[in-house]
Amino acid sequence: MTDIASQNTDDGMILPEAFNNAFRWMVLARTFEEKIANVYRAGKIVGGVYVGRGQEAFSAALAVQLQKGKDIYAPLIRDMAGRAAFGEPVIDAARTYMGSARGSMRGRDGNIHRGSPREGVPAMISHLGAMISVVSGMLFARRLRGELGDTVGAACIGDGATSTGSVHEALNMAAVEKLPLVVAIANNQFAYSTPNTRQFACKDLVDRAIGYGIEGTTVDGTDLADCLQGFQGAISRAKAGKGPQLVIGTLLRLSGHGEHDDSHYIPDEIRASEIGKDCLAVAREKLIAEGWNTEDDCNAMEKQAAEEVENAILKAGGEQPPDPYSHDWNACSSERFRDNLTDQ
Amino acid sequence: MSITYLEAIRHAQETALADNPDVFIYGQDVGAFGGAFKATKGLHDKYPGRVIDAPISEDAMAGLAIGAAIEGMRPIIEMQFADFSTVAFNQIVNQAATHYWRTNVPCPITIRLPSGGTPGSGPFHSQCMEAIYAHYPGTIVMAPATVEDAYSMLLEAIYTDDPVIFCEHKYLYYHLKAEKLPRQSLPAESARVTRSGRHATIITYSAMVHEALLAAESLKEDGYEIEIVDLRCVKPLDTETILGSIARTGRMLVVGEAFPWGGVTAEVISRISSEGFHLLDAPPARLNARDTPIPYHPELWRYHRPTANTIKSAIQKLLKD
Ligand SMILES: Cc1ncc(C[n+]2csc(CCOP(=O)(O)OP(=O)(O)O)c2C)c(N)n1
Numbered sequence: 001m002t003d004i005a006s007q008n009t010d011d012g013m014i015l016p017e018a019f020n021n022a023f024r025w026m027v028l029a030r031t032f033e034e035k036i037a038n039v040y041r042a043g044k045i046v047g048g049v050y051v052g053r054g055q056e057a058f059s060a061a062l063a064v065q066l067q068k069g070k071d072i073y074a075p076l077i078r079d080m081a082g083r084a085a086f087g088e089p090v091i092d093a094a095r096t097y098m099g100s101a102r103g104s105m106r107g108r109d110g111n112i113h114r115g116s117p118r119e120g121v122p123a124m125i126s127h128l129g130a131m132i133s134v135v136s137g138m139l140f141a142r143r144l145r146g147e148l149g150d151t152v153g154a155a156c157i158g159d160g161a162t163s164t165g166s167v168h169e170a171l172n173m174a175a176v177e178k179l180p181l182v183v184a185i186a187n188n189q190f191a192y193s194t195p196n197t198r199q200f201a202c203k204d205l206v207d208r209a210i211g212y213g214i215e216g217t218t219v220d221g222t223d224l225a226d227c228l229q230g231f232q233g234a235i236s237r238a239k240a241g242k243g244p245q246l247v248i249g250t251l252l253r254l255s256g257h258g259e260h261d262d263s264h265y266i267p268d269e270i271r272a273s274e275i276g277k278d279c280l281a282v283a284r285e286k287l288i289a290e291g292w293n294t295e296d297d298c299n300a301m302e303k304q305a306a307e308e309v310e311n312a313i314l315k316a317g318g319e320q321p322p323d324p325y326s327h328d329w330n331a332c333s334s335e336r337f338r339d340n341l342t343d344q
Numbered sequence: 345m346s347i348t349y350l351e352a353i354r355h356a357q358e359t360a361l362a363d364n365p366d367v368f369i370y371g372q373d374v375g376a377f378g379g380a381f382k383a384t385k386g387l388h389d390k391y392p393g394r395v396i397d398a399p400i401s402e403d404a405m406a407g408l409a410i411g412a413a414i415e416g417m418r419p420i421i422e423m424q425f426a427d428f429s430t431v432a433f434n435q436i437v438n439q440a441a442t443h444y445w446r447t448n449v450p451c452p453i454t455i456r457l458p459s460g461g462t463p464g465s466g467p468f469h470s471q472c473m474e475a476i477y478a479h480y481p482g483t484i485v486m487a488p489a490t491v492e493d494a495y496s497m498l499l500e501a502i503y504t505d506d507p508v509i510f511c512e513h514k515y516l517y518y519h520l521k522a523e524k525l526p527r528q529s530l531p532a533e534s535a536r537v538t539r540s541g542r543h544a545t546i547i548t549y550s551a552m553v554h555e556a557l558l559a560a561e562s563l564k565e566d567g568y569e570i571e572i573v574d575l576r577c578v579k580p581l582d583t584e585t586i587l588g589s590i591a592r593t594g595r596m597l598v599v600g601e602a603f604p605w606g607g608v609t610a611e612v613i614s615r616i617s618s619e620g621f622h623l624l625d626a627p628p629a630r631l632n633a634r635d636t637p638i639p640y641h642p643e644l645w646r647y648h649r650p651t652a653n654t655i656k657s658a659i660q661k662l663l664k665d
Contacts, residue, residue, distance in 0.1 A: 104447070105446060105447070106448075108445060108446050109446050113446075115447065116447075117414045117443075117447050117449045118414075118449055122411070122414065123446055123447050125438050125439050125442065126438075127434050127438055127439075130403075130407060130434060130435060130438070130439055131407075132404075132407070133401075133403065133404035133405075133406075133407025133408050133410075133411065133435070134407045134408075134410050134411040134414070134439065135411060136404070136407070136408050136411060137407060137408035137409060137410055137411020137412040137413070137414070137415075137419075138411040138412065138414055138415050139411075140408055140411065140412055141411065141412035141414075141415035141416070141417045142415060144368060144393065144394070144412075144417065145365075145417075165403060165431075166403050166404070166407070166434070169399075169401035169402075169403045169404035170401075170403075170404045170407060172399060172401060172404075173398070173399055173401050173404040173405075173408065176399055330445075331441070331442075331444065331445045331481035331482035332444065332482060332484065332506045333444045333450040333505045333506055334484070334504055334505050334506050336531070336533055337484045337504060337506060337533055337577075337580055338580065339579060339580035339581065
């Protein structure tokens, strides 16, 4: 993408407003994830912790331009910022991590595997690549019912997931169906420890769009403004009936794969390169330099996020875990089809 | 007028399309062409935009159905052959089957699997997948053996709020005929005593019901009255009906066309042995396909799956025990 020529873009996005809005969710996500990582290190989390450090701009820039109640948003591992921007209350993230029975997954699934499908947020399964066609199905249903309007569906994945058959099938199918789908690929250079050179042999992931007959854009994932503009274009093209859009964010995972991983395999040169910049620090600097917000306001935003996160984690941590004795151990919703095999 | 098993499947889909705007059919060649077996013939023209050709992408087909079901639709996915559903396995067992449990939002999809062997179909167009899907919590697996059941159970599948794996048998598609479609039927989750007897019970489902009937007819000449229980629904299993039958006969042979390892026959024996051991006068027996891939040549194929002859021998042995 090019530099921002004006503060207001073609499609009416007011950049300072969108930028501030996204920044707020980036701060909240970073604050939450730093806190939850500490709680993990203190041994208080059942299961793993996966953070989106370094990917907050790319994640928030998409979700901040979607509308809950209308659009569909399928976040993945590193989309705390996007989830928050789409309207997920912090308490839900805290509850799912802390194993509270009151979280949306009720202790049946944990950490990043959470969602509220009826509110347009499918709950990711672990199997990478599987969520894109689900978003397509949601769009497809609305189109069949004549309720599509200007809905868009967005699905997030990583560079590694692009190697799955699922992603290929889903992109091809969405292209055939010409669905208003935006697929965000956070190219953080690694899939767990595997570098892109061992993941795919194409020159650039964006070229894959040509093969599917869809449009593709690359944005600088460390630059919030570029991410906002890239997604804005993609969303408006999808809404205008131009079919699926691929948006690739070039960035670096500034964390281990999970909090158990020290990411020693990421070479120092990459960390020190342009893509290794911290999108949050870059955005903060720009916000103040452009005069879109003040240092004081940024400080206040950070303080507020810290309080909100602290409260959510305290609250979730104090809540009851699920009770195996009173739990409804039925995997089927239809009572008459429940198997008579229970405890054998 | 007579109706085949295949026509019953088409009628059930047509009834559902007519009655409920949330129903749609998605699968390879199901549109104007009417499906590889013609199970959707004519539906594309009658219900424009709701009987839709899919690319050869079983994973994405199932994913699309799941997404649509989340939105409250009742999609029917036709797999061209049951065998190819392995490509959608992940979406079916990990996404669809876990959905209600994880999110409290039901996933009412019907996956039609043209199943089972026909002569000359070979290793990849003949499989019976019921046990694999039944293994996973959150699924319902139906395997109708009659024209009437093909119709009524498919309608029940479509209106069930959970993922239903509907195993329809290709051998029965054209071989079975009925005079008319049922107005009322036994609920899908109930097994049926297809034939009453008193010397032994054959518990089976799908195409094997008909092999069992032939075997029973032949054993009648030797003075044996063989009861046959048609499971109809593989999951959940109607153990009560089976136990009732074993209480009458004291001997059981469980027959399935699928591979032997694990599977429906093993599950039935396991449950009946633990719940009805006292009812058994002889060790429970089972008969499955052989433990090899399904052969192409009809001469080999006939010796791969259970037939009336092998069922008869198994019963004769069981009666001596
Ligand atoms: C189909 C599948 N295979 C393997 C895994 C295990 N796994 C979880 S995350 C991950 C790496 C994902 O890399 P990428 O898609 O680049 O996303 P990133 O973690 O870098 O954000 C792997 C291999 C999985 N979840 N799903």
